[in-house]
Amino acid sequence: MTAARALIDAVLATLRADADLAAGLAGRIWDAAPRDPDFPHLVVEDASARDRSGFDAPLEEIRLALKIFSRTGGRAEAAGLAERAEAALAAADPTPDGARLVLLRREATETRIQRDRRTAEATLRLVALIETD
Numbered sequence: 585m586t587a588a589r590a591l592i593d594a595v596l597a598t599l600r601a602d603a604d605l606a607a608g609l610a611g612r613i614w615d616a617a618p619r620d621p622d623f624p625h626l627v628v629e630d631a632s633a634r635d636r637s638g639f640d641a642p643l644e645e646i647r648l649a650l651k652i653f654s655r656t657g658g659r660a661e662a663a664g665l666a667e668r669a670e671a672a673l674a675a676a677d678p679t680p681d682g683a684r685l686v687l688l689r690r691e692a693t694e695t696r697i698q699r700d701r702r703t704a705e706a707t708l709r710l711v712a713l714i715e716t717d
Contacts, residue, residue, distance in 0.1 A: 587644040587714045588633040590680030595648065595673065595710075599626065602672035608665055609652075623655040624665060629707065642716045643686070650708040659695045662706035666693055669708055686713040 592615060599605055599613050605626075606613065612625035621627075630649040637643050650669060654661040670690055679685045691709040698705055 585681070586633065587680060587683050587716050588631050588646050590683055591646050591678070591685075591712055591714060592628055592631055592648065594678035594680045594685075595650075596628070598676045598678040599669055599672055601676070602668070605665065605668045605672050608668060621653075623653055623703075624657065624661060626650060626652045626665065626669065636713065644714045644716060646712045646714060647691070648710045648712070650710070652706045652708070654704045654706075655702055657704070659697065659704045659706070662704040663693070663695050666695075666706040666708045673710070680714060682717055684715040686715050688712045 596613060596615060609624055609626055610622070612622060614625065614627050617625060617627045628648060629651040632647045634645045636645045652662045652665045652669070673688060677685060677688065689711055691711045694707045696705055697703070
């Protein structure tokens with residue numbers, strides 16, 4: 585399993601374990617959304633990995649984008665759920681299997697209304713450094 589895949593699994597497990605977030609999303613926290621998802625929901629939108637190894641340790645920089653979609657609560661609901669997701673990750677420090685999480689931080693949070701003018705979207709961009717074996 586790659587470090588990126590292991591981190592995604594750890595992040596999803598952490599988010600699903602947060603009772604407030606899971607209740608706010610009615611358990612709709614996915615790696616990939618089903619065809620016709622209910623709202624609100626959270627999905628892993630993007631993941632990219634880059635080698636940042638040095639002389640002392642093999643390191644991977646992993647960037648994740650988590651997207652929260654809302655139809656009834658608008659930007660406020662989407663942004664609030666993104667904040668809750670960030671807080672859950674900060675409190676739990678998700679550790680991927682077979683690796684050590686060196687750093688996990690928010691790079692940016694963005695909100696917008698989609699073209700359908702009904703769906704609000706919040707994007708939580710994360711950066712992680714993982715020390716691999």
